[in-house]
Amino acid sequence: MSAPTSTITAVTPEGPEVEAAPAKRRRLRFVANPKAATGLVVLAFFCLIAIIGPWIAPYDPSARSSDLIQAPSGKHWFGTTHLGQDIFSQVLVGTRGVMFVGLLAGLVATALSILIGVSAGFLGGAADDSLSALSNVFLVIPALPLIIIVASTIPSAGDLMVALVIGLTSWAWGARVLRAQTLSLRRRDYVEAARATGESTWRIITFEIMPNLTAIIASGFVGTVIFAVMSEITLAFIGISTISEWNWGTILFWAQSQQALAQGAWWWFVPAGLAIAVLGTALSLVNFGIDEFVSPRLRSSGHTRVKTKDGHTVRMRVGFTPVLSTQQPVTPVVPRRAEEEVA
Amino acid sequence: MTVTETEVVLEAEGLTKHFPVRRGVRDLLSREHKAVHAVDDVRITLRRGRVTALVGESGSGKSTVARLMAQLYGRTAGEIRLHGSPVTVRGGRKFRAYARKVQMIFQDPFASLNPTHTVRYHLTRALKIHGRAGDLEQNLRALLEQVQLTPPERYLDKFPHELSGGQRQRVSIARALGADPEALLADEPVSMLDVSIRLGVLNLLRDLKERLNLAILYITHDIASARYFADETLVMYAGRMVEGGDSETVTQHPAHPYTRLLIESAPDPDRLGQLGTPEDQAGGEPPSLIAPPTGCRFNPRCVYAMPKCSTELPPRFELPTAGHWAACWLYEEEPAR
């Protein structure tokens, strides 16, 4: 099985370049990446809402009122539903469910992918063959239909259940990437060296290999969180998982089943969708940050344009190095045969 | 120079390693087992306080020999004796006990230290595993001082990428010394280092050999450095030993055609401007190790090849200089001469 090189080349630490900076600076550099920083700030904001959302929500999200289908106003920032429920409160309270499912599913899937991917890569042989076959099967079976089917089999699909289902069905990609990476790490000299020093297998896996996988694991985690959030919202939207607990999918479910857009109640439909998109973007940005951190070549930051002394801007590009000072650009240099030394 | 006999620490006899080639579905039908004959019938003796060099071109199996002797690979055949008693270990406590006596230094100092751990971690582990932690701080300092990384405090909490190549290689050596071994297997310890740093590391190894009375296997493809650094030199070609003996003799009076080719090919500033094919230059490329040539493995490239060379495997023939031998049919009658 040759794993696809795409993800692997993209994430393979480029030895010297990564190693060039001290570790502390490296960590800081990740945060200093503007994409990652933006993503992290937005993410932190959502996490905060997830924690305090239910407390700061102005209304009980399920409480009915007499303001039926009201457009946004000072009283109801995001308007109300057909039952007079406050959509702003629903969005606030719903954040928790989304973040919980996303993070938990991400954790479950990441844990599984580590367990399966790293073991497969490190153990090799028959264990590798069977574990890779397993993850390949999971990879080939399309996740969303599988999740839909599995979720609909579970009698009480609460947030926890949904998170588990998503987590249990979406580890394969991460496992595959981790396996490939472990496979390459396993052959690294420092792993052999640790073995030659007399380290035990589990110590090699946990202390020698795992730390070098953190970026990939983190990126896989973020990727799964995105996927989990999307899946959760999708499940809620099509009415397969529970809608007992508020989350953005539930809001959309209600909006859709009450045909909010046809009723002209855009405020019912738009905030939750935008929240998803913003959260998704934030997570993607974090992932870019990780990718760029791991593979500095991908960094597009820095100067891509250079000012020459005569005021032109030149773009840096492969194959045509910019020349900053062009002395006499047009006139050819006079051959100086006279100066030639006589030897 | 004469070879003085000192105590044998580690010896390998008939060491053989065949890497199975992954078999395709189609091969399942054929009964033949394909394998890379990486090392065949190798004999090496490491003695206390002596450096044995193993030279040979890339892919000739040098690293494999080192890893076999460090018991990192299981061997296909042969025997490894530590102080005369045969040992075979695969992991576990026995492996630790063995690793305590025999340590290995890897070719690439940039790759053999884990970029996520500090020097302290690497050395502490080496000490702890082999139960030498004792006064940890004290021992760590001693280790670093042994490899001339002084003052030790300056290096202890550095990450590998904060060190230069030479310093990294010293840390690797220190880690190997952490086990307080008797034999050190150094797999091309300087090939990845800059010219100006190489010498420092080699001198350090020589110094350690003398101070700690270590038995060192020095693997290299640079035959000139073997001349300077090793007491004894063994030449490997395509997984087999072809020549061995006192370093000065092997490099100055090479007997085997392959050794000659190697020495002829090495750049030589004294041959200024006369670069050209040595007259007895053999063409061709190293043989496939999956289906190595029969008889002497060098025969397809050898200008002196005789019919016998391609059919019969040459045994070791003793040469006039003491301890010098070559596995080449050219020397069949040599003793008689």
Added chain:
Amino acid sequence: MKTPVLEIKNFNVDYGLGSSSVQAVRDVTLTLHRGEVLGLAGESGSGKSTLAYGVTRLLPPPGVISGGSVVYHPASGDPYDVMALTDAELRKFRWAETSIVFQGAMNSLNPVHKVSTQMLDVIKAHEPGLSPQARTARAQDMLKLVGISADRMDAYPHQLSGGMRQRVMIGMALVLEPQVVIMDEPTTALDVVMQRQILAQLVELRERLGFSVLFITHDLSLLVEFSDRIAIMYGGRIVEEARSADLYRDSLHPYSEGLLRSFPALRGERRELTGIPGSPPDLRGMPSGCSFHPRCPHAFDRCSVDIPVLGIPTSRNDPNRSVACWLPGRTA
């Protein structure tokens, strides 16, 4: 009579811009003459590759050429400054006038195209008028010249051995019969036997085709044997330049001396190897004055203050050599 073919003058290369930039090549002036092999030696990081890439303006992104000129003297016509060429002119100049052979041939050959395709590509780009048959014939001839039989034309790079690939690269570099071939460590990945085979072939080809070679390596013993003249680089500057024999027998710069004393000799009596103490300089924090002074056994006060200029050594008075060192009898 030596005529220059490539004159590098006051050449500077920076990596990055502004405060975070490092100056990898500083004020290098070097002349390659027609038909000669000019060796460029120095330890890792001294800027050899940067110079080679800079001359052809092939430096990867953070690199910028911050000064200097590279004057090329074509076989016929007026000399011109490579740094001032437009993209289109530069494309024309490349390979037809100056070609490059890199260290790793596997990485230099596009893995997905046949050797022949990559070879014909060049001919097509530079001599569009040539008929396909003529192109193929040309490519085949060239490959034959470097010892690759015509039936390997349609092989993919991975189907060739390392030595063959390197020969393909050399063949490709010569296919347009350029005036200058720059070789950046073309043989370090090969073992000595193969290295010698290839270099021998190169010498032969040079005799036949008459190109000049800028040969880069850190293996001084190889250079001494192979090249006509040698320039030694340290910390982004040329510190010494001399004919091979002169450099080998009578090096003037302490660094060159140190380099020479770092290589164990295979033949002859065992020389004492002293090596060079200390470690290579960090480009970000270059020592003041002569950048070698912290490691130099002969350093004196001035060395840490003034940067020595490359010039004809006063003690030798040989116009063919130059050195940058404050020691008596060297830089004026």
Added chain:
Amino acid sequence: ACSNGDGKAAENGSGGGATVLNIGMPNGPQTENHNPFLGSSSGASLGYRWMIFEPLVMINGIKPTEPGKPWLATEWKWDANYTKLSLTIRDGVKFSDGRPMTADDVAYSFQIRKDNEGLNSDAIPYGTITASGNKVDLTFTRSQFTNQNKILTVFVIPKHQWSTIKDPTQDTLKNPIGTGPYTVKSFTPQTTTLTLRDSYWQALPKVKELRYTSYNDNNAQTTALANGSSEWSFVFVPNVKAVYQDKDPAHHKLWFPANLGIHGLWINTTRKPFDNPALRRAMNLVINRDDIFNQGEAGYFYPKVESMTGIPTPAGESFIAPEYKDLKHKVDVDAAKKELTDAGFKLDGDTLKDPTGKPVTITLTDPAGWSDYITDLEIIKDNLSTIGIKASVDKANQDAWFKNIDEGNFDAAMHWTNGGATPYDIYQNIMDGKILKPVGKGGVSGNYGRFNSPEATKALDQYANAADDATRTSALNTLQKIMVEQMPIIPTSASNVGGLYSTKNWVGWPDEQNQYGPAQPTQQNALQIILNLKPAGSQ
């Protein structure tokens, strides 16, 4: 108001010229299956099976007590205890393939149901089936009083076609032959087109072509209705006024009359303290049916149940016992509180405590996707809090919910009842002791609340098997009394048989004034409606 740029309706032309009627259902892509017996067929799903296959008697679904209209049978006669039926078959009726319909065909239509359990969807216990001349005689093993309409509305199939079909339960009947005025012209998964026959035993309808389009979901159907590309449908449209009616107030109409089936809050009568009828009555007194109707049912879908007896009106008007004639549901919190205090409950601040002193809490469950029921529950939850009952709404997985309801593992849930020609079906479904099973055992097909009342069981039995109307009336009155006093379920809404339709191109639809049949395109009465339609301009 008649701006309609869409090509679909435009081809109808405006005024007088309409020839096509566009009917829509939100049922997703269909497969070509015209088998009228199978609910899964596109014919059933979209309703066009009734345009091809006609009943013996046309019974008005919203007035089941009215005598039916002779259709393929000109006369029918039951014996006193409804175990025997004699039918006189109409002469001169021809199938669409030109063959005449005979009593044989009618007998065969019954026989095929008798022989195939899978086709006998009403589980009618057929006895003998005999045909002679234009008469068909049927016997039944039990009284069929409660099933009489089901038997009379049996549709007739041609024996000459069906007798050649190997397995009528597994045939998709690509070429349906019936007595109705239309035949299938073309089928696509989206649209089935029916075209008018050139002869029919009655006057030919005015609609030349019927296009049944199946939209993927309610949204798509609603959009189609709103923009006029669909002219008749049966679908739940939230905020129907804004979304549908206001789009073309002059023409976009709807009429959703009740039939004899209800929806309500089923209560598990085995759970304490809900086994106490007083508590159930009190709960009934606080539930706001207006809110449920307006917010949960968009103000039209399931009509309110007004009568305390749970019998929907006007469909069941005639069945309501005299003493309950005026007993209407209304919210009366004080009465509820009184009811509770009388029964020993205590309202302790915001919390209702049962006689043992435990706070009364209840979990209301329904499947997550059923947004109208869930909305109803939210409202009920709110209402219950006015008498201190702490309710929570649990949105369950549909399958788990079914299982729990079936096995009696629930506190309370919105659920429907059966419907039929008389309120018997409602009551039987709610309180029949014969289908009572202990909590934990499933397969009950009714009485999910485990309501145990021998009196009710007896009354039900009497009603179904009585030989005279007086016995029936008294039995039904008993049942109503039990319903009012014990409230085994709290009725909220009536089942509907309605439709949304556009009068832009066609007029003559049933409505409040002209209640000749339910306006649902998938009901048998749809044929009657089609026969009644006239192009809009012709008036």
Added chain:
Amino acid sequence: MKFLLQRVAFYLFTAWAALTINFFIPRLIPGDPVTSLMAKYQGQLSTEAIHSLYVLFGLDKHASLWSQYVDYWGQVFHGDLGLSFTFFPTPVSEILRQSLPWTIALVGITTFASFMIGTSLGVIAGWRRGSLMDGLLPVTTFLSSIPYFWLGLLAIALLAGPDSFFPSSGGYEPGLVPSWTSGFIGSAVQHSLLPAITILISSVSGWILTMRNMMVTVASEDYITVAHAKGLPERRVMVSYAARNALLPNVSGFALSLGFIVGGTLLVEIVFSYPGIGYNLFQAVGAKDYPLMQGVFLVITLSVLVANLLADVAYLLLDPRTRKEG
């Protein structure tokens, strides 16, 4: 060759595993088609009908799981996927035959277009670092983070309507009969535009990004520098040297994405009332229609496998290194 054989073994195994999962999952689902049908008709179907439905669907007979499994395989090999419950007694294969072309036409073509467009844009973005194209990345990321269905519904609300060129639902004009006439095809294309644009918008950024990153990685390979050094025209370097190599890893990604043709865009089909296979799955899940569910799942899995196989073959053709005879 060996590579292919290995792949074939992998495919067989995966197919077996998927089919087995496919068999078991529906059987683990609580609930059955009859109760689902009851739910659908909420009261319009009387409880008496339950029994007749069980009989009709053949659910009154109980066979052991094992014998069902064996039967299932027998059926699969005969291409018999059983009868759907929702559309009883229409064979599942007929339903699939009816809906598959729509999905393939809409989502398949869109996915392909998305791959092509995204890859081309990615090539440019990666080649000209820091150019406008590169700067648009965050925008496309945002677009791709929007859930499909949300975008689709918004598009319907904003763009579709009675007066709009875009129809809001369906695969073609109601009343038209599928045929190869210009009228029908025109209608089909018109109906597919909005869903196609939706899919395109939300999926193209992924391709741009992976391709850009691969381009960046490849652009620093030596052979690119060599290609520049050879003085080749820039386009040739970009396309034949950089993009050609950068594309390789994406081929398998593309194959995997084909798996999502059916799975991932199910929502688009739901939202746009598109008569495709994703909608079938949705229906089947809702109705507990195991045979249909199995059929859809089978089609999905097989199409993914076939796509993978094609990708492997493409890879084999594109990358000479894998062609190496072992």
